Amino acid sequence: MQIRLGYELIYQCGGWTPMILLLHVHPSRAPDLAVADTMVTDPPVPLSHYQDGFGNRCTRLLAPSGRIRISADALISDPGVPEPVVPDARQHGVDTLPEETLVFLLGSRYCDTDRLSELAWARFGHIAPGWRRVQAICDFLRAPAARRPRHSTSGVGCAAISHTSP
Numbered sequence: 001m002q003i004r005l006g007y008e009l010i011y012q013c014g015g016w017t018p019m020i021l022l023l024h025v026h027p028s029r030a031p032d033l034a035v036a037d038t039m040v041t042d043p044p045v046p047l048s049h050y051q052d053g054f055g056n057r058c059t060r061l062l063a064p065s066g067r068i069r070i071s072a073d074a075l076i077s078d079p080g081v082p083e084p085v086v087p088d089a090r091q092h093g094v095d096t097l098p099e100e101t102l103v104f105l106l107g108s109r110y111c112d113t114d115r116l117s118e119l120a121w122a123r124f125g126h127i128a129p130g131w132r133r134v135q136a137i138c139d140f141l142r143a144p145a146a147r148r149p150r151h152s153t154s155g156v157g158c159a160a161i162s163h164t165s166p
Contacts, residue, residue: 001080002034006073017063024057025076037074053103091129 007023025037039047039059045068048060094105107113123140127133 001078003076003078004073005037005076006071008069008071010067010069011063012067013063013065015065019061019063021059021061021070022052022056023059023070023072025074027051027055027057029076032077033074034077035073035075037072039070039072042069042071085131087131089131089134091133 005025011017021039023037023039025033041047041061041063043064045061045063050058050060052058094102097105120137124133124136127136
């Protein structure tokens with residue numbers, strides 16, 4: 001199957017504003033792109049690219065004062081095979097995880113992790129750890145935003161639930 005993906009972001013900048021954008025398909029899936037995820041800016045500005053420590057392709061730019069539109073329109077091929085269901089998958093304690101995985105548990109400056117943790121424990125803490133809890137979180141995140149409770153600063157879009165139980 002082919003999936004069309006893209007975005008249109010419009011910013012109003014009060015002055016020249018440096019930006020780092022992580023909006024590209026992960027390099028591991030780049031060979032599956034039928035139409036490249038080429039970033040376009042209006043007005044045009046120079047773009048530079050680098051790969052971060054997680055393997056993401058990052059774009060750096062200096063946005064001018066005023067309005068800037070950043071967009072892309074791409075097409076990716078995917079076999080459409082569902083992820084395997086493993087209902088007996090268990091949750092491992094943070095103390096047993098390999099050290100190279102711990103960086104993925106760090107909080108994000110884009111999320112209010114204290115509030116997100118409170119929301120996560122309130123909504124999912126009663127569900128048995130493991131597959132059932134992960135599935136409940138995924139179902140919640142996939143639900144239309146209109147069905148989600150309103151939490152203006154909860155960071156619901158950030159799936160970084162890496163807290164020990166209270």
